[in-house]
Amino acid sequence: MPAGEQFRRYYPGLIPMEERLWRTWLKEHETDFEAFEYNVRVGEGIRIAPRALDADPVLQEKISRQFQEATQKKIDVVGRRGGEVWIFEVEERPGTRALGQLISYQTLLPRTRLVEGPIVLALVARRIGGDNLIVFEDAGVVVWRVNLED
Numbered sequence: 001m002p003a004g005e006q007f008r009r010y011y012p013g014l015i016p017m018e019e020r021l022w023r024t025w026l027k028e029h030e031t032d033f034e035a036f037e038y039n040v041r042v043g044e045g046i047r048i049a050p051r052a053l054d055a056d057p058v059l060q061e062k063i064s065r066q067f068q069e070a071t072q073k074k075i076d077v078v079g080r081r082g083g084e085v086w087i088f089e090v091e092e093r094p095g096t097r098a099l100g101q102l103i104s105y106q107t108l109l110p111r112t113r114l115v116e117g118p119i120v121l122a123l124v125a126r127r128i129g130g131d132n133l134i135v136f137e138d139a140g141v142v143v144w145r146v147n148l149e150d
Contacts, residue, residue: 012038013076014076014090017126021146021148022090024148025146035079036078036079036080038076040074040075040077042109043111079122083116084120086122087120088122089101089102090124091125099136102141103121106121122142123144125144126145127145
């Protein structure tokens, strides 16, 4: 189990509101998981470099790699629990875009790295409309609503 995950200084890839949601969620669920990774890059992205760099292949490769990393999709959080791999999307008010992201990540993660065990999709949100909640649950996404003290 991760020790003190909720006390990390920051969570790469999460904006301040998402950090608050995640920290609050961790207070109750951190010990249910063995490990977490943040801002996990998946997919191929796009590899290009300006033709002007053809004369410097080392620089061209470096810039191509940086561009690829910048254009890859990024999973908010990947968690490991009991042989399962959990893909988390953390949003204050998720809509169908968040569902599309989760489904895309489910396809891309095993194409990007070795994934052992089943993948579980999860959403950590502050507010979610009734229609969206039905859609997420019907798609098999585990949904947690987090209450924040304002």
